[in-house]
Amino acid sequence: MTDKAAGETESAREAIEALFRAQGTRLLRLAALYLEDMALAEDAVQETYLKVYKNFSAFRGESDLATWAMRVCINTCKDMRRSAWFRGRKQAVSLDSLPEPAVPVTQEDQEVLRAVLALPGKYREVLLLHYWQGIDARNIAYALGISEAAVYTRLSRARARLKPILEGGFEDEQPHQAGI
Amino acid sequence: MNNPIKLAFDRRFSAIEMDETRLEKLSQAASAKTPGARPIKRALVLALSLLLVIGAAYSADLFLGIIDWQGNEIPPETEVMPTWTPNDTAGISAEALESLAYEALGSKPPEELWLARVENSWTSYFPKIRVNDFEQAQKLLREGGSPLMLPDHIPPEYAFNGGELSLYVGTEYHEALTWLGEESPEPGLTLRGYRLPPEAMGDFSGYLLHFVNKNGETLRLEARLSGGGEDFGLWQGDSCQALEIPGFQRALILERSSGRQVFAQQTGFVPISACGRDYFTRGEDTPENYPLEPEILSDVTYTLYATALSGEEMTALAAQFK
Numbered sequence: 492m493t494d495k496a497a498g499e500t501e502s503a504r505e506a507i508e509a510l511f512r513a514q515g516t517r518l519l520r521l522a523a524l525y526l527e528d529m530a531l532a533e534d535a536v537q538e539t540y541l542k543v544y545k546n547f548s549a550f551r552g553e554s555d556l557a558t559w560a561m562r563v564c565i566n567t568c569k570d571m572r573r574s575a576w577f578r579g580r581k582q583a584v585s586l587d588s589l590p591e592p593a594v595p596v597t598q599e600d601q602e603v604l605r606a607v608l609a610l611p612g613k614y615r616e617v618l619l620l621h622y623w624q625g626i627d628a629r630n631i632a633y634a635l636g637i638s639e640a641a642v643y644t645r646l647s648r649a650r651a652r653l654k655p656i657l658e659g660g661f662e663d664e665q666p667h668q669a670g671i
Numbered sequence: 672m673n674n675p676i677k678l679a680f681d682r683r684f685s686a687i688e689m690d691e692t693r694l695e696k697l698s699q700a701a702s703a704k705t706p707g708a709r710p711i712k713r714a715l716v717l718a719l720s721l722l723l724v725i726g727a728a729y730s731a732d733l734f735l736g737i738i739d740w741q742g743n744e745i746p747p748e749t750e751v752m753p754t755w756t757p758n759d760t761a762g763i764s765a766e767a768l769e770s771l772a773y774e775a776l777g778s779k780p781p782e783e784l785w786l787a788r789v790e791n792s793w794t795s796y797f798p799k800i801r802v803n804d805f806e807q808a809q810k811l812l813r814e815g816g817s818p819l820m821l822p823d824h825i826p827p828e829y830a831f832n833g834g835e836l837s838l839y840v841g842t843e844y845h846e847a848l849t850w851l852g853e854e855s856p857e858p859g860l861t862l863r864g865y866r867l868p869p870e871a872m873g874d875f876s877g878y879l880l881h882f883v884n885k886n887g888e889t890l891r892l893e894a895r896l897s898g899g900g901e902d903f904g905l906w907q908g909d910s911c912q913a914l915e916i917p918g919f920q921r922a923l924i925l926e927r928s929s930g931r932q933v934f935a936q937q938t939g940f941v942p943i944s945a946c947g948r949d950y951f952t953r954g955e956d957t958p959e960n961y962p963l964e965p966e967i968l969s970d971v972t973y974t975l976y977a978t979a980l981s982g983e984e985m986t987a988l989a990a991q992f993k
Contacts, residue, residue: 508694511694516688524684532687540697591686594685595682599679600675603676603679604679604683607679619676619680
């Protein structure tokens, strides 16, 4: 390996470590939600880390690095859920198998959790990426491989379904541009 | 910003943090499994090259999953998030109640539209009409003025083995639905029925027709009205190719280990405003305001599936749809 290549490898490692230091909690929580299991979530994030590292040179800048990592993480979780072992698990799942919250969850929180988790998956996924993870529509579209228009449609439908629960709801009626 | 979702999920997941211990484990795993920034021997270069090739293939697998009409491979949009299951109701789980609901809905006569409620979630099952042969399906579609197409004829070695046409409820018929009442076959499960007006009985949203040859090989024809934006499952080992078939806007053929599928898209008819809800979801619980959502149906997606026909034979079959 040349000095230049070695230097690039080292700088990639530093960039990825910084990325996971900044975004690791977000990725871990998302993986925990997808996989409903902390051990699996940790495996998924580790797998994500390795994939990002191995494919770092192929990153084409279609999104920011954090969104790319989130896309890799989501696909890793989906791959794990498609595995024969995972499909064989009981399908009636909840968040009960995840660690108990470190701060109190209110009755209102419980109602919100229940309502959001009752949404059809494609609405729930987009809604949580936006309102929980704070990702804008363009980056959600990239992360999920769907059109931006589909993101807006799903967000709108998800909000309509949650309206009875979230009276007074959101101040922003359109997806904001906060980025990831 | 008032964002109850963020507050609720942040609090629920508050114990999950990327702490220093986890970061250290990530870094160690990467060091163990990836090449470090150090001089390596020629043999290791070769090994690394091989790893990169394997890694690239594995990476490509990641993005197999869904293919759209343009042939773009995109990550799948499957149900991947956990599904909330309400508490058991009178000893029967909500999951079991949903299963019972689908059974009950499927047993209703074709002229009736039934909705089912489990706790606060609703689903509907749109009426289906069984057909006894291919000619009956052709006749019903023709008489209903349906935009759905069928082939002129089926390859002679295949015999009809069952089929059904499904109906939709046009928004213009909402007012004409007749209230049939409610049933509660189990505590926690409510069924609500409406009779369709006779004029709605020719509005077909799709069909599914099965044929089989003497060797047990299958041919299946399926059509479904949709609002566009269709995509198709793509699995490792599948190959996909775009086709041009007269009469269709777009077409694809997927070669799978289990058989071949030709997908074809028909457009160009007057879009249909219909109501549909085919999964359990939260809805308004008032008798006069049944939870049907209007959607615009502007495309038909056809699926031809065969275990023994060649790609050329399937394309030729699709080309005689009219």
